[in-house]
Amino acid sequence: EASIYTGVTLGEYYRQLGLKxxxxxDSTSRWAQALRESSARLEEIPGEEAFPAYLESRIAAVYERAGKVRLFNEGTGSLTMIGSVSPAGGNFEEPVTQNTLKVVGAFHGLSRSRSDQRRYPAIDPLISWSLYLGQMNASLNTRHEKWVDLVQEAHNLIFKGSEIHQMMLVVGEEGIGLDDLVVYLKAEIIDAVCLQQDSFDPVDRASSRERQISDFLLLMAMVRHSFHFESKEQAKGQMIHIQNLFFQLKYCPFGEEAYQRYRSEIEAILEGKGAAN
Structure with missing residues (x-):
């Protein structure tokens, strides 16, 4: 139980030195289990699932020690805390998960289904969220005047694509319209190109901010483009072609000849000069 307090105290010490x-x-679930065992031996009144009744306040007290401080020498230091929760059986309704979600500012939810589909990192965009987007609106919009709006637009498209996918599982591809299929394919491109990452590739495992902005704006230009397809087969074939171009782009070093070539091919398609229009 004491280990997490030791870690936070050490973090606070270095924060006072002006460091970030x-x-x-990893993992706060084990810490909560230690609290439960200590509480049981002290014969305290148990709460939900035998965790102590003060579990929520203990979790909040730890996370609230993180933050940015101004020092006496007018400098600043910060402590950012990221805790992983390991709910038994992946049950997000258990007390540790729920009490943690009440106090944190952002949540990355891992998904078994995404892992089974080999979509890594297996962070599910449908259940993940952040409370910091609104607070950082002005700062993020320095990248692009409507950066936050573009991020929200991409997020909404992923949700809509998921709804169409669930519909396809019930009625099949034949049961949806061509427009819905195109929306689903665009959402799949965002997922594959923007959300999935190859940590073993020297280019894709880390990207500069300049590249992230450039590639995301190109991706959103594709999302907003109105394609004119005559059939579902044509839509699938040409959207897969566009996805492959984005894949080749993401594995090319930023600014090199191959990168510029693939980017030019995508831009030609969006301008109506390429094969996928």
């Missing part, structure tokens, strides 16, 4: 500290706690 990142604390990774």
């Amino acid at each position: 500290v990142l604390l990774l706690a």
Whole structure:
């Protein structure tokens, strides 16, 4: 139980030195289990699932120690805390998960289905969220005047694509219209190109901010483009072609000849000069 307090205290010490500290706690579920065992031996009144009744306040007290401080020498230091929760059986309704969600500012939910589909990192965009997007609106919009709006638009498209996919599982591809199929295919491109990442590739495992902005704006230009397809087969074939071009682009070093070539091919398609229009 004491280990997490030791880690936070050390983080606070280095924060007071004017450093930016990142604390990774793996896993807070084990800490909560230690609280449960200690509470049982002290014969305290148990709460939900035998966890102590003060579990919520203990979790909140730890996370609230993170933050940015101004020092006496007018400098600043910060402590960012990222804790992983390991709910038994993937049950997000258990007490540790629910009490953690009440106090944190962002949540990345891992998905078994995405892992089974080999979509890595297996962070599910449908259940993940952040409370910081609104707070950072002005800062993020320095990248692009409507950056936050573009991010929200991409997020909404992923949700809509998921709804269409669930419909396809019930009625089949024949049961949806051509427009819905195109929306689904665009959502799949965002997922494959923007959300999935190859940590073993030297180019894709880390990208500069300049490249992230450039590639995301190109991706959203594709999303907003109105394609004119005559059949579902044509739509699938040409959208897969566009996805392959984006794949080749993401594995090319930024600014090199191959990168510019694939980018030019995508731009030609969006301008109506390429084969996929």
